[in-house]
């Protein structure tokens with residue numbers, strides 16, 4: 619990218635297309651249209667194969683896994699010549715995909731949104747959506763994604779994130795859990811999680827979701843490393859409330875905190891459509907009413923002492939005390 623002339627080709631376009639899991643039923647209408655519009659389609663060999671029958675008459679550039687920057691540079695060069703280029707990613711192009719590297723390359727080359735080359739990102743269902751759909755409803759409460767790939771991220775960064783989310787009781791989707799060469803990362807992830815979560819925490823491993831070789835396995839945190847995990851697997855680790863019933867992994871949303879699930883009645887002290895009695899307002903009032911100091915409350919609620927101290931120092935508002943505003 620030594621050419622410093624400003625990009626200007628009229629009509630040039632880069633479309634970052636998320637293909638979803640790989641089956642045609644789950645390819646969005648916009649993704650299909652974007653591929654149809656494209657003169658050039660660039661992607662990893664496996665993804666090119668997934669959409670092979672849509673590519674007739676187009677220039678197709680296959681790249682290997684490690685050539686991501688090359689793919690972006692090539693897309694940019696074609697777009698400068700006025701071509702419409704589809705850069706295809708599995709899942710969503712913005713989730714561990716081509717969207718980030720493409721913008722990095724474009725900015726490096728002096729591209730701006732006004733410079734005549736349009737960039738469109740076409741969202742697709744990411745592996746966490748599609749893998750979750752195959753195993754039940756594991757992501758119905760707070761969750762996060764962590765990639766175990768240390769090709770571009772130092773291991774201490776990954777390990778700190780694993781430790782933090784395990785402690786904070788997130789459901790976690792592990793991307794890039796294991797490959798032929800990277801076999802130790804999943805073992806370390808298990809070790810970090812077991813410091814915070816029960817050994818029988820439900821885990822689902824989904825391989826090749828919505829592709830011919832799809833495989834789903836239910837296991838536990840303790841046993842997950844004994845399972846068949848590879849480059850095409852996503853590992854879903856439940857939180858402390860996640861359960862498996864009739865072959866379905868479910869993370870409760872919290873309705874039981876407020877309602878009797880059988881009758882639908884609210885528990886005493888709770889109101890439909892209002893925050894829980896232990897929601898922000900109710901909880902603040904209880905802190906102040908407790909008469910305890912910041913240190914004791916911080917330990918009880920596992921929150922930073924300076925945060926609790928700041929809350930206690932603020933004067934209660936009329937809403938906190940239940941008084942009507944004057």
Ligand code: SAH
Pocket residue numbers: 639640707708709710711712713714715743744745746749792793794795824825826827828829848849850851852853
């Ligand atoms: N952009 C993609 C992620 C690319 S990283 C997305 O949004 O899904 C590659 C990782 O994604 C794989 O190691 C695997 O963890 C996950 N993955 C992608 N496609 C998958 C599929 N069909 N089934 C299971 N996991 C998949």
